[in-house]
Amino acid sequence: MIKKKICVLGAFAVGKTSLIERYVNSVFSDKYHTTIGVKTDQKDVKSGDKDVRLIIWDINGEDDYQKVKPSYLTGASGALIIADGTRKDSLAVAMEMMELIKTTIGEKPFFLLINKSDLRQDWEITREEIEDLKDNKINILITSAKTGDNVEKAFTELTGSIIENDL
Amino acid sequence: MSPKEREYFSIVVENDGKIIHIRNIELNPFDFKIRKGERIDDIFPVFYGMFPFYKDELLMEKIVFDNYSGSIYLKNEYDRINIYFHSDNNEMDRIKNTVQRHNQNKLISKLKEKSEKFLTEDILKDLGFICLEKKDKDYILSGDIPQWFKNLFPFYNYSSVIFTPEDIFPFLEIFLPKAEDLFQTEENGYIVSGLWTQFNPDREEFVMRAIALNSSGRHYLLIESITERNPQKHNDLQRSRELLLKHQKLIRSEETIRQLLKYREEFISIISHDIKSPLSGAYSLIDFLKSDENFMKKFSAKEAHLFDVIHKNLKDVLDYSEQLYEWSHLNFSDIKLNKTDINLLSLLIDVATNFSDRLLKKKVSVEYDIAEDLTVFVDEVFFKNVIQNLFTNAVKFSYQHGVITIKATDNKDFITIKFSDNGTGMTKDVMKTLFDYSTKVSTKGTEGEKGTGIGLNIVKRILDVHNANIYVDSEPGKGTTFTIEIPKN
Numbered sequence: 001m002i003k004k005k006i007c008v009l010g011a012f013a014v015g016k017t018s019l020i021e022r023y024v025n026s027v028f029s030d031k032y033h034t035t036i037g038v039k040t041d042q043k044d045v046k047s048g049d050k051d052v053r054l055i056i057w058d059i060n061g062e063d064d065y066q067k068v069k070p071s072y073l074t075g076a077s078g079a080l081i082i083a084d085g086t087r088k089d090s091l092a093v094a095m096e097m098m099e100l101i102k103t104t105i106g107e108k109p110f111f112l113l114i115n116k117s118d119l120r121q122d123w124e125i126t127r128e129e130i131e132d133l134k135d136n137k138i139n140i141l142i143t144s145a146k147t148g149d150n151v152e153k154a155f156t157e158l159t160g161s162i163i164e165n166d167l
Numbered sequence: 168m169s170p171k172e173r174e175y176f177s178i179v180v181e182n183d184g185k186i187i188h189i190r191n192i193e194l195n196p197f198d199f200k201i202r203k204g205e206r207i208d209d210i211f212p213v214f215y216g217m218f219p220f221y222k223d224e225l226l227m228e229k230i231v232f233d234n235y236s237g238s239i240y241l242k243n244e245y246d247r248i249n250i251y252f253h254s255d256n257n258e259m260d261r262i263k264n265t266v267q268r269h270n271q272n273k274l275i276s277k278l279k280e281k282s283e284k285f286l287t288e289d290i291l292k293d294l295g296f297i298c299l300e301k302k303d304k305d306y307i308l309s310g311d312i313p314q315w316f317k318n319l320f321p322f323y324n325y326s327s328v329i330f331t332p333e334d335i336f337p338f339l340e341i342f343l344p345k346a347e348d349l350f351q352t353e354e355n356g357y358i359v360s361g362l363w364t365q366f367n368p369d370r371e372e373f374v375m376r377a378i379a380l381n382s383s384g385r386h387y388l389l390i391e392s393i394t395e396r397n398p399q400k401h402n403d404l405q406r407s408r409e410l411l412l413k414h415q416k417l418i419r420s421e422e423t424i425r426q427l428l429k430y431r432e433e434f435i436s437i438i439s440h441d442i443k444s445p446l447s448g449a450y451s452l453i454d455f456l457k458s459d460e461n462f463m464k465k466f467s468a469k470e471a472h473l474f475d476v477i478h479k480n481l482k483d484v485l486d487y488s489e490q491l492y493e494w495s496h497l498n499f500s501d502i503k504l505n506k507t508d509i510n511l512l513s514l515l516i517d518v519a520t521n522f523s524d525r526l527l528k529k530k531v532s533v534e535y536d537i538a539e540d541l542t543v544f545v546d547e548v549f550f551k552n553v554i555q556n557l558f559t560n561a562v563k564f565s566y567q568h569g570v571i572t573i574k575a576t577d578n579k580d581f582i583t584i585k586f587s588d589n590g591t592g593m594t595k596d597v598m599k600t601l602f603d604y605s606t607k608v609s610t611k612g613t614e615g616e617k618g619t620g621i622g623l624n625i626v627k628r629i630l631d632v633h634n635a636n637i638y639v640d641s642e643p644g645k646g647t648t649f650t651i652e653i654p655k656n
Contacts, residue, residue: 005337012408025370032412034405036228036374037362040337055337063408066228069361074341087415124419 001044001051004162005075006155009068009101010082011093012061015115018145019082020058023155028146035060038072047159054159062093070104078162079110080154085142086116088124098138109161110139113154117144175251180207182246184218196235196254207250213239220248226403236359255359294391299330301350301386306330315392319367332388338363339377343388346379350386357381362393432495439491446488450481483617493552494621494628504632508542509550511575511584518554522562529614531565536574543582543653549629556622557586557649563612564590564647581635581652589646598639602627 008016013032017039022028024043039058044051057076060066073079079101083094094112101110112133114125134140139157143150176195179188184207195201201210208214213230225241237254295313299306308328316323320335333340342360349358360377367373374394380387456462457474466474512535519526519533526533543550561571565588574585591613593601601623609620630637634654641647 005340013412032405032409034408035364036404037364038338039364039366039372041366042337057337061408063411066404071341072361122419 001053003053003055004077004159005055005057006158006162007057007059007073007076007079007101008082009059009079009094009097010061011084011087011090012063012066014061014082014084014087014090015145016061016082017058019080019113019115019143019151019154020056022145022148022151024056026148028148030146036066043155045156045159047156047163050163052159052163054155062097068097068100070100073101073104076101076105076108077165078108078158080113080158081110082113082115083125084116085114085123085125086119091125091129109158109165111154111158111161112138112140113143113150114140115143115145117142117149118146175253177249177251178207180218180248180250182219182248184208184214184220186210187247196237196252214250217241218248226407228404294389296389296391299332299388299390301346301388306332306388309387313392315373315394318371319365319373319392321368332390336363336365336375336377336390338365338375339388342377342379346377346386346388349379349381352381353384355381355383435491436495439488439495443485443488443492446481446485450478450485453478453481490621490625494625504546504549506544506546506633508544509547510539511541511543511582512537512539514543514547514551515554515573518551518558521555522558525562529562529565529569530567531562531569531571533571533573536572538575538577541575541577541582543584544655545633545653550633553626553629553651556626559618559622560649561586561588561590561647563616563618564588564592564610566590566613578652581654584651584653585648586651587646587648592643592645592647593641594643598641601639602637 008020010016012034017033017035018028020039020041024041035058037060041056041058043054043056045054046052057072059068059072062068079097081094081097081101082090084090091114098110098112101108114130116123130140130142139161141150141154141157143154145151175191177190178186178201179190180186186201186203186205186207189195189201189203206218208216208218213227217225220241220243222241223243227239227241230237230239235252235254237252240251240253242249242251295315296310297313297316298309300309301307306329308330312325323335333343338360345358349356357378357380360379362374362376364372364374372394373392375390375392378387378389378391380389453474457478463471463474515535515537525531558571565571570589572585572587574587576583593610597610603624609618611617627637630651630653636652638650639647640650
């Protein structure tokens, strides 16, 4: 079994922990519970013919009170960067995280997840902004930890990209 | 962290960041001297951009710079900012003291043989650490396994004392290289990791941190669970973020409501304006036909009555659309008043003249108790609308031979106008929602007169923009008095 570390990053309360909970344990809670430091979790998956143990690093949300330590990204094979569709400012933080990844671990596969698609009527991030990001070759998925939309797909596609990147 | 409970090393700065005082110098966690007069952000770049400090307080947790690791708490007290440093070193002091105490006890009890291990099982049990000693390339379990570890890994295989820390605690993957660097130095010292959380099979959370320790040529990796001690810090951050989320949500809701209100008022304005012209045309046409005697002679009395009904109903709808149009334009953020001194009695008599037909029909008399030279400083057009609405109301709810009394007094700072009738009056429940535009309830008058239900809301809006007050006093069966207070300036 090969081990791969993936980091989950983004502004606070965008749903990082909820997405991981949904992926690892298939559960969801509406209650916001802030993460201090790092939460590590793992899941064994199959990617093609390879058995992979994903070591998932749920890194504290970035804001004035907590900053992401670049050292947390060391050894990561890829990342999921999360933004909250209902909070435009979370997209700016996601952009900073993308830069942080590039400067810390280099050109590793990552996906930008615009989370909370179940609250689409409250979205501040527009379709045009998402299209612009896609035009810039950023892999984007619209997810919902609440309904599970695209959550499995996000982790599966990232794992696939990581394995492909290794070849 | 509560600075009142314990003494911390603290620095007092002015709002611009200039250091004016240093407290508890003996607890200074830094290996250099801090001087008054210097700027705090020159010494500690972590504060760069934070001064002038506009917040009441700020807690920065898990701050790491130079050799410092810990929390920093800023408290603004009358533009002097107290900065408290809560170093994690305190935790190391706790460990050191415990180790020291146990070693001293050993000496006292004359257990002179050199211990195999620097840290005894007793000590480890006291501290709640899992202790791994680095020997060659391996981490060897030293001492007892704490209960929290057993709870976190209930199925752990203890067959070997050799541990691979990063396999058990993935977070250590980034800490161990730093620990190795420390172990290479062979100097006594320690480093503390950041916090991390892991789950046991029942999804219970365990918050942990690690300490790498060089002591007397031995190298230790200590891991402790701080799940029990963590809640307060965790709660503070949780609360501040929840408040921030609520605040952001309120701002968004406010903006949405503002846009909806604007849209609604624009919509009503357009509709009421556009409907006014055709209604006015139809009303004028019926009015013209009704005044043509030759034309009307062609109709029977019943048919002529139908003309009257159409004429009256058109007038009601026209009045209503005019009121709506007026109401939708009373967006007071945009309104510009043209205030002048207006003779109150003249204005009242002028408005009452417009009501002469209705007053005559109900045989209602109007009595004035107002000084002839009394003036009010108002916008004449808007204020006339107020008086018209009050007259409409008073006449509507007056019985035959009723009396409307209007009294005005000149007080020191404002003019008080009391507008009373001895009509039907109203209940307290009706009074409560009288000026509320969200409850547009129209009550029929004593002779079945209809209203729009928004007249008194218009009155309230106009008086609000004049900074004037309006009160209502009423009793069912006895009548109603509206009291208006208009500021003199």
